[in-house]
Amino acid sequence: MVSVHTSPLAQPGTGDAGGMNVYVLETARCLARRGIAVDVFTRRTSAAVPELVEVEPGLHVRHIDAGPYEGLSKEDLPGQLCAFAAGMMRIAARVPEDWYDLVHSHYWLSGQVGWLAADRWNVPLVHTMHTMARVKNAHLAPGDEPEPLGREIGEAQVVAAATRIVANTADEARELIALYDADPARVAVAEPGVDLAVFTPGSREQARRALGLPADGILLIYVGRIQPLKGPDHAVRVVADVLRRRPEWRDHLTLAILGGASGIGVRSPMGLPALAESLGIPETVRFLPPVDRPTLARWYQAADAVLVPSHSESFGLVAIEAQACGAVVLASDVGGLPVAVGDAGLLLPVGDEAAWAAAVERVIDDPGASAGLGARAAERAQGFGWERTADRLVAAYTASIAVPRQSSINDSGALVGIPSAVIP
Numbered sequence: 426m427v428s429v430h431t432s433p434l435a436q437p438g439t440g441d442a443g444g445m446n447v448y449v450l451e452t453a454r455c456l457a458r459r460g461i462a463v464d465v466f467t468r469r470t471s472a473a474v475p476e477l478v479e480v481e482p483g484l485h486v487r488h489i490d491a492g493p494y495e496g497l498s499k500e501d502l503p504g505q506l507c508a509f510a511a512g513m514m515r516i517a518a519r520v521p522e523d524w525y526d527l528v529h530s531h532y533w534l535s536g537q538v539g540w541l542a543a544d545r546w547n548v549p550l551v552h553t554m555h556t557m558a559r560v561k562n563a564h565l566a567p568g569d570e571p572e573p574l575g576r577e578i579g580e581a582q583v584v585a586a587a588t589r590i591v592a593n594t595a596d597e598a599r600e601l602i603a604l605y606d607a608d609p610a611r612v613a614v615a616e617p618g619v620d621l622a623v624f625t626p627g628s629r630e631q632a633r634r635a636l637g638l639p640a641d642g643i644l645l646i647y648v649g650r651i652q653p654l655k656g657p658d659h660a661v662r663v664v665a666d667v668l669r670r671r672p673e674w675r676d677h678l679t680l681a682i683l684g685g686a687s688g689i690g691v692r693s694p695m696g697l698p699a700l701a702e703s704l705g706i707p708e709t710v711r712f713l714p715p716v717d718r719p720t721l722a723r724w725y726q727a728a729d730a731v732l733v734p735s736h737s738e739s740f741g742l743v744a745i746e747a748q749a750c751g752a753v754v755l756a757s758d759v760g761g762l763p764v765a766v767g768d769a770g771l772l773l774p775v776g777d778e779a780a781w782a783a784a785v786e787r788v789i790d791d792p793g794a795s796a797g798l799g800a801r802a803a804e805r806a807q808g809f810g811w812e813r814t815a816d817r818l819v820a821a822y823t824a825s826i827a828v829p830r831q832s833s834i835n836d837s838g839a840l841v842g843i844p845s846a847v848i849p
Contacts, residue, residue, distance in 0.1 A: 426453060427528060427535040427542070429509055430499045432467040434478065434486055436715050443650055444742040445555045448617050448814075449531055450480075455815035457483030464525075466513050466538075468505070470494050487516060502534055503575065510538045514545065527822055529591075531555060533576060536583030549588035549825035551818075554580065554597070556739050559604045564737040564759065564775070566653035581605050588825040591615050591818065593740040594761040613824070615817035616764065618809045619745045623718050624725065626751035626803045632726035643678040643789055646728045648721065648743045649735075651686045651697065656734035656757070658700055659776060663732070665704035666782035674789075680732075681711045683724065725750035729795070730788045733762065736775055741765040745809050748802035753795050755784050765809075769802035 426449060433450035437443050453463040462483045469476075469488035478486040489512035492505040517525065529551045530539030536552045543550035558572035558580055565571060584590055584605045590612050592598035598614050601607040633640055647660040664680045682697065701710040716724070725731060731747040733756035740761035744754050754770035756762045763772055771784050788795045 426465045427530040427539045428467045429534045430502050451811040452815055453484050455811050506537050510541050533580045540586045551589045551825055552583050552587040553591045561737050566736040569653035589821050591821055594764045613821040615814050617740045618811035618814040619749045621810050624722050624746045624749035627726040632723040635723050644728050645730050646681045647732050648683045651684050654736055659734040660732045661700050662778050663781040665706050666778050667785050683713045722750055725752045728752050730755055738762050749806035751799040751803040753788050753798050769805040
């Protein structure tokens with residue numbers, strides 16, 4: 426597996442670490458436990474990180490030196506792909522020929538490196554996009570920056586070169602076909618999952634006691650990176666709207682935001698504390714750093730509702746994790762969130778503060794209905810274990826290995842199979 430820009434060992438919720446980290450780590454674990462050895466190649470971001478980490482038998486993370494350890498944003502990494510690829514080739518030179526049977530790349534940067542490695546080793550390339558520039562640019566949040574043309578071109582190249590593309594949902598598969606001219610016969614669907622041993626229903630009272638929260642308060646939570654795409658500012662505005670409607674809740678309602686700055690949120694901080702101040706709710710919003718998974722499960726169990734107000738989302742692991750804990754999820758009706766949430770949560774228009782505030786009121790005013798919704802959510806999440814995702818990946822791998830690998834570079838050194846529309 427190739428995950429250039431973020432390590433599966435990084436803490437999700439800050440920097441570039443998020444759902445993709447969880448996806449890579451959890452699927453690799455499932456594969457290793459089935460006897461499929463997995464090496465994950467990722468960029469080293471600290472001198473303290475060893476070159477090789479054995480996560481568990483059969484699963485190793487290999488850290489590659491490519492550029493300075495600190496100070497590089499994801500947008501700077503295209504210039505380091507050659508160095509990264511060279512590091513991969515040096516490692517592969519130490520193992521027997523035909524050691525690797527397949528390359529699975531994650532995100533377009535990794536796809537560029539995976540494309541080269543698959544050609545060099547004459548093995549299939551399986552690629553998962555995770556997010557797509559053309560989809561993100563069609564759903565930009567206010568103040569967000571569009572993805573550059575170079576990324577669009579790079580994504581289209583990887584789609585054309587890959588033996589198989591793995592989409593998170595059927596809708597994403599359709600987007601790949603419509604927006605990137607992907608061959609429908611080479612697109613597979615493997616929905617992400619949730620660790621059902623960690624994210625489980627639990628007592629709200631016990632969870633709040635463990636977190637030091639008042640037993641009788643109203644708790645709303647947002648979990649994720651602090652960047653415009655994820656809509657944390659929308660969560661703050663919704664809470665302000667709720668308190669305008671229900672001033673009697675002012676001393677009892679808390680919005681907890683668990684996450685760190687990411688992407689444009691690092692370069693141009695969103696100023697959420699200032700926003701809360703300007704809306705007159707500075708005491709209502711608590712800002713907390715990302716937490717480990719057992720602690721995160723307690724936050725989900727403690728919440729009256731979990732807000733997932735993304736402007737674009739390929740799936741939405743926060744939503745399915747929260748539902749596995751029996752939480753009521755309010756999510757944007759966009760991207761893969763309808764698949765993650767289904768009929769066991771509330772899907773709402775993107776950015777519609779009034780609709781979201783009204784939904785929050787309904788959840789708080791009718792605890793019986795909310796409890797029923799949470800129970801349905803926990804039951805539905807049982808169908809999204811990571812083993813199910815691994816089943817579908819193994820099927821995609823098996824089908825890919827059955828197809829003879831054809832190099833994407835012909836005898837004259839020219840690219841083949843790349844749509845002319847993506848070559849500037």
